[in-house]
Amino acid sequence: MSDSAPSADTVSFDSLIADSGAVATEFTTAFRGYDKDEVDAAIAELVSQTRAAGDEIAKLKDEQHRVAASTSEARGELERLRAQLAEADAVRAAEVERARAEESAARAGDADEATRLRDELTAAQAELASARKQLQTLTEELTGEGDSPNRKHFEEILRVAEEQASTLIKNASVQGDRLLEAAREEIDNRRTLAQQEAEAIIAQAQHEAAQVRLRIDTEVTAHEARLEREAAHAAEKVSQAEQEVAAIRAEAERGVAALRSQVTRETTRDRAEAEEAVRELRVRALEFEESLTRRQDDAHQEFLVLHNQAVAHAERITVDANEQVAASLEHAKRVSAKADDYERLARAQAHKIEADARVRAGEHLERSRAKSQKIIDLVTSHTQGVLRDAEDRTRQLRWQQHQLTSFMAEVKELIRPETSLGADAAADAASAEPQTAPDAATAVDDIDADAAAEVIGEAERIVEDAKD
Structure with a gap:
């Protein structure tokens, strides 16, 4: 009976540590803002439509030149x-x-x-x-x-x-x-x-x-x-081109609305997942406290094993966090480079289209500026909300870290007066735990900072695209 009880407690504690690490990993790997593939697809579609509109305008100009040559x-x-x-x-x-x-x-x-x-x-x-x-x-x-x-x-x-x-x-x-x-x-x-x-x-x-x-x-x-x-044919072509430009603009507006609604849904879903994860952590913490009261008799034999498992798991978490941070930085660099390329391409194409259709696009430009300002305001407010959510999540994670540190300190205080072996193990845990906790806190802070920086970069890129 005594052997089966410690094994069950060990499995429960290991599962709690693994679940907490998995939740932390899920928090660090989740990205805020727009979905990368959908944003790339939308930008590629807008670029292709812009290029098609430019080609159609060039064809209409060639047709006009040909009509002028025929007239001459x-x-x-x-x-x-x-x-x-x-x-x-x-x-x-x-x-x-x-x-x-x-x-x-x-x-x-x-x-x-x-x-x-x-x-x-x-x-x-x-x-x-x-x-x-x-x-x-x-x-x-x-x-x-x-x-x-x-x-x-x-x-x-x-x-x-x-x-x-x-x-x-x-x-x-x-x-x-x-x-x-x-x-x-x-x-x-x-x-x-x-x-x-x-x-x-x-x-x-x-x-x-x-x-x-x-x-x-x-x-x-x-x-x-x-x-x-x-x-008449040239006028028909011009009318068709204007209709296509209007359709492209309407489709772009629909795409922006869809992206906005998708961001809202993702934010709501992430907030719900975070709340669910917090509830699960609280429940598991209560379960751990209950199991800890039952495990005080076997703490001397199990503490070294648990400590070694905790250290190994903390190292794995640290390595995973570092890898995720590196991947996040690399992804942020790729996203930034791609955003710069898209921005340069969009600016070049926008200047070309603006130079070709300046006379006809006055009124459309005013309406587009008004809509762009609305979109910028919405994106700015949404970005601020996302930043606030990221800061709230960071504070929650730090609070959880503080709670976990306090809990481990209480565990060490409970184990210390039993035996000298327990004292040595507690001393080892106390010497290893502060080192592990700051590393985990640093990893979490780095991951949250990278996620927030990526969200800010994505928001700024969307604002720049909307302004262009």
Whole structure:
């Protein structure tokens, strides 16, 4: 019976020490603030959405530049068509002037030909008059001489000359009339041909001008329709981008609200767990006190074993606490580095988006600033509450440490008057316990300080992200 009772008391004391160490370990490894994976996922999603919005804005700018280039090209094409129309009008005017010049030249040539024919007719008439005059002179000379042997011959020559002169005059008259008629016909034909050519050139120029005008009107209408379609498409893209930005902003607000509610739930849950752990510690302390009253008879044999187990367990707790502190510091460094990277990336992207959408984002920026201020106030108040909770927990842990130290001192006082072996064991426990207790207190303080520093860092990062 005595052997079974000490073993049960030993198991109860060991379980109490292990449970207290486990609770302390749970307190030190719990992290306050937002969940790291969810925060990383939310930040990555916001970054991807911001990048997508920036790409969409860049596409819209490229589309706008392309529409402007198409407009410039259409204007250049219009100017080119107008130049072609002016060139066609100039060519038509030149053709008309050339036709008129040819007609004037033809008329001048016909007039010269008629003048030449008139001059030839005048010269022929002058020669005929001269011949008649010579004939008259010869006739008078022959008539004055009276009858002579040459008179008959002269009359014959005179008759032949008169016949030849009459023939020449008739032929000259006929030839002059024929030449005048031919000249008139040639003039009429040339005038008609020149007029037909001028009318054909004018008709062709008018037809070409009408074709050019029709083509210009068609192309201008097509370009205007295309520009209107592209402008409508660009407006639709801009509206879609604004809707996507609004959706991203609403989703970000929902994410912040969800994170806030999650932090509230985690805080409530941690507070409930802490209260439950305190109640369990109190219950176990009462159980330990009850078991201690039953174990006073076997304390001399069990104290060394319990002391060794307590020292080993304290060393394990110290090692675990140091490892957890190192892990917490490493995690805090990673979180800080990642937060700095995210902050730099978010700032760069925010500056880029702000530079691109400054004109359209004035009103949204004011509303966002108001919402950000509200979020900052909420996060600040929540952070202060978390810090207060951390300080309360630190004070509770220190109080528990003080209670445990007092309890161990009372145990040593109860065990000391029994035997010299108990006195030596108590002296060893007294020399080891103060060293263990400050180490445990230092570990707890370091862990709580690291947890509080991590909570403060997470809160400051969230506040900076909300401000950006």
